[in-house]
Amino acid sequence: QKEVEQDPGPLSVPEGAIVSLNCTYSNSAFQYFMWYRQYSRKGPELLMYTYSSGNKEDGRFTAQVDKSSKYISLFIRDSQPSDSATYLCAMSGSVGTALIFGKGTTLSVSS
């Protein structure tokens, strides 16, 4: 079993849809959870950063962490064509340690 599992998609939605992206993980020591967006031929860009369980909202993006289920989610409201990218979940057990990434989900938002 991989440490972090993420459905690679691809996921195609119409503009304005609500998108739900998910990751599961096996290591209960993970405490820091991140979502990155990666456009083609670019480096990953941090979208959301969450410590431990709970929700965090930033504009159209909401990140949820359920440590009891070892499950994290990213919701995108009112999706736009510019949201078309690969979304990577990442996590670590402590500050200053390297991230463990999911495989990434490719999202396409059509206008």
Place this chain on the structure above:
Amino acid sequence: SAVISQKPSRDICQRGTSLTIQCQVDSQVTMMFWYRQQPGQSLTLIATANQGSEATYESGFVIDKFPISRPNLTFSTLTVSNMSPEDSSIYLCSVEASNLKGGYTFGSGTRLTVV
């Protein structure tokens, strides 16, 4: 947040040669991380570079193949040695973000093609 300048952005290299990738950070950072992203795959950690000590390599990566230098707190290089087509990947460096937002910042990546 820290800004990373990574170069080259891309290169096409002959097998058997070496390529050195550079990352310059606009602030001092303790740890720098080097990742590889193979086509259609996620990011895999190659090594962690701490200034003033030898880099720590992950399983499957060795210093002879991927030597790393970390001469100061703002700069690091990764060399891909004796390249083969299997080394064709995107190579990325990363540091912890220096702002309250948290997380890690990545360079724009080096797209390497070995022919």
